[in-house]
Amino acid sequence: MLGQTRSAQLVVRRLRDDRGSSTVEAALWMPVLFAVIWLAAQLALWLVAQHAATATATTAVDQARLRGATTADGTAAGRRQLDTTGVLRQPSLQVTRSANTVTVTVTGSAPRILPIRLHVSATQTGPVERDTRPSGTISPAGTP
Template sequence: MNPLLRRLRDDRGSASTQLVLVVPVLLLLVLLIVQFALVWHARHIAQFAAQRALAAARVKDATAADGRAQARRSLAVLGSRILAAPSVAVDRTTAQTTARVGGTVIAVVPGLALHASGTASGPTEKITTPSGERS
């Protein structure tokens, strides 16, 4: 067989080349899976904090500040590292209370900035008498 032809058919080094091409793609795929799992977890943390804020802010003599404080306490316990730069907004009227919690998810993949948020809303509590009058 011709030495030039034999040299072209030689497979030496092809495994190294394949490894160099495939491993970075697999690592990026694994990092993306981890990143989106963190986004899913951060959404649950934000939703839980919003529900806790709603529960604290909607009672009869509470204020929106009570809801914000409760959300911040919940975030400090659960999501201080996962949900970076959290924002908490609580709106309380005589009829409706709404709590919104959001933030940036910690980045595993460099350059990928994803956000997570949670919202909870419900009627503001008011005491009424059996005849329907407010007390």
């Protein structure tokens, strides 16, 4: 009996010594929790910016690849898309058109919550539309 009483006293004494430990643990873990939340929010903003860059590049390629279109048409469509989304910071839009393909590259950076700069880049390529004859030969422009 005496042994059980002594062990019970030790348990009670240990419980008394743990008072305030949850407050200390909370004070230690709160900065970690806030850092994780801020990192998650920054990642979400980067993903939205990446999606905006990809959507802009796709829109510009779709416009610039039309028959009779120019790089200026693709650039104008891309600028309108960038103005609509407004997500990218310091955006850059480059449209290149050859006889067979159109390539658009959009670069910029994501909005910042944390003091880090996250770059965003998207490139889309598509074929230029052209008329072909059923035999597979290419007809001159404007000729059916």
